[in-house]
Amino acid sequence: MDTPPHVSRPVPVPAPTGVVVLDGRSLPVADIVRLADGAVRPVPDADAMKHAEHSWDTARRLAASGRVYGRSTGVGANRSEDIPTEAAADHGLRLLRSHAGAIGDPLPAREVRAMLAVRANQLLAGGAGLRPTVITALCEALVAGAYPVVHEYGSVGTGDIAALAQLGLALAGEHRWQGSGPAPAPQALDNNDALALISSNALTLGQAALALDELRRLVNATELVAALSLLAVDGSYEAYAEPVHAARPHPGTTAVAGRMRELLGAPGRPTPPLGRIQDPYGFRCLPQIHGPAHDAADALERTLAVEINAAAENPLISPDDLAAYHHGGFYLAGLSLALDHFRLSLAQVARLSTSRLAALNEPAYTRLRPFLAGSEPASSGVMILEYAAGAALGDLRACSAPASLGHAVLSRGVEEQASFASLAARQTLRVSEPYRLVVGCELVAAVRALRQRDLRPDPELPVGRAFALAEAVLDVEHADRPLTDDVTSAAALLDTFGTMTFGELARVTRGTGTA
Structure with a gap:
């Protein structure tokens, strides 16, 4: 049988020999490394999956009844522009397509797999309001040895939105997978899924862990x-x-x-x-x-342990309050400084x-x-x-030059600061x-x-x-x-x-x- 057009030819990945339970609360740096290396397979915790499903239901209710950033509105400087109900179904894919513009060389499999592991665990923290089948798909990809093509540049430390948009298009069946195993079945991503998936620093965190x-x-x-x-x-x-x-x-x-x-x-x-x-x-x-x-290594590990197990998506979906909180929890000043210090x-x-x-x-x-x-x-x-x-x-x-000294004003001035934690993580990989x-x-x-x-x-x-x-x-x-x-x-x-x-x-x- 021919390989589907969005999947590259196989590249061998070691068969997992153990299990790591992802619960969104307790994943250590060492297990991110083992998942990236294919040494273990991820298993989502059942209670955490129920929590993620509750969050998804809450997010859809909120977006249907009010203004929720990125779901019923545009993003960045388009945050005040409402999405008409009749256009909502296509909004999510358009958002992924427009943001999947990462540039530079494709990243090594290990770094992309670390990103998948971090993002799956973060989603189980239950603040994203993303359909739970995405978590299952990410775990399936890690077990199978499949990973999307992700390019190096596209983040300034306020969310790895370009890299994760490439992941999103791959999950939707529109972007190329590679690796040794089959890609997950395409996901029906919509306006309630796109921003929820890409509002994360999962690539930066995975690279920093490695x-x-x-x-x-x-x-x-x-x-x-x-x-x-x-x-x-x-x-x-x-x-x-x-x-x-x-x-x-x-x-x-x-x-x-x-x-x-x-x-x-x-x-x-x-x-x-x-x-x-x-x-x-x-x-x-x-x-x-x-x-x-x-x-410095201990301080960096403490910072990573928080971020890997954090619900840092903007907006944060809180089922207990039936609320979507808009915030800046995605901003990685702490990680950028910890990486620079290290x-x-x-x-x-x-x-x-x-x-x-x-x-x-x-x-x-x-x-x-x-x-x-x-x-x-x-x-x-x-x-x-x-x-x-x-x-x-x-x-x-x-x-070793401090990446945290960087500065950027983006999206017509509404995002007027950047942590450059993404650069700090790449530089830390390069000093090895x-x-x-x-x-x-x-x-x-x-x-x-x-x-x-x-x-x-x-x-x-x-x-x-x-x-x-x-x-x-x-x-x-x-x-x-x-x-x-x-x-x-x-x-x-x-x-x-x-x-x-x-x-x-x-x-x-x-x-x-x-x-």
Whole structure:
């Protein structure tokens, strides 16, 4: 049988292996990621579906008997223009068609699937007044591996209306689906459904959830890499001592210091080492720089947890009051600021990695040849890694510019402000690759330094198990040669460093035969 014209040829998606119940109240960021990856299938909560149906009935009654924005009126600057009763049936599709003008490249499947998951859960919060069969269709698409073509640009942080309008047209059978499975049956969307569907920031929230998940792992991994670098330069544990952080008890900073002690097997009150008095900032200030990054990640996750489970549609349909409340709850200033804060904190963490890389290149710290060079005269060793890491850090720094400083006046002046949370989410996704490469450069240098010094961290400690994994994938050759493949391998290993518990890390290491 031929593929319908609105459906693209299949692209494989993993079969779900578990279930996530969507109730509009309690979906965590981690489950958005699992739904986006196809690892689990969504099941709408029965009581939440009843609530959504009650909201839909209420919305239709209100629109039939009074003026409700977007249902019996136009939108934006057309908000005062009433929709004649005889034109109401077509109004919804016309609204979707006119707003489905997102531009730029099509988004990856993962980001679109995250959008579908967020929107399905939000609709179950019961404030949209949208027909419940749309929720079922979104869940069917997630299970089947189908997702609509959605383009990158169209939101300024006051609703992902262009992307969601493309979803709406796909649900109505007028826009292309792609993926590995069949598209949901077309929905009979009308004037009571169009604005209710697109009045959301589901794409921005989905992208932010994916970015947070990856970057939190990478920050965790960076601490293991930093621990390897500390050993390579005979660094001091004093900066992570319990009294230091009890005297200045910021939550994130204290937690990072404790984690560094655990990674290194360091005591709470270490004995000062012989030799230099104190280490460079790359080692000494790690808790003070990583701590705020963890705090920023926690703050971002709290903000996302509210938004993913929110009924933020305008107007909000309240069946208990038999009312439609017009409001600005869709405005994502809080998320935009949280994303900006998180990216700025990551820029500091990545910059600290380049500081440690510089220390690894310095004979005064390693007691090795400059740039960890091989035995040939005037060898450059890993010199180029400082340049490569600096270039990647430049991209990361550019992506860290605050999106919340943006401004826009739209729709004939009636929408005179914008949060640009959508830009903040895209920028946060984009910092992952340069961040990963910066830390990959440090890992290559740290492993080389430990090898040249013939130092083997204790295999019973997390830092020792991490070293064994890195040694298994990084080339032992120290003669001058291209290091591109080394950094690529090291950067890929960071996900393993960032997601495993220490017990799991030991198990995987034993499986490689390197422990």
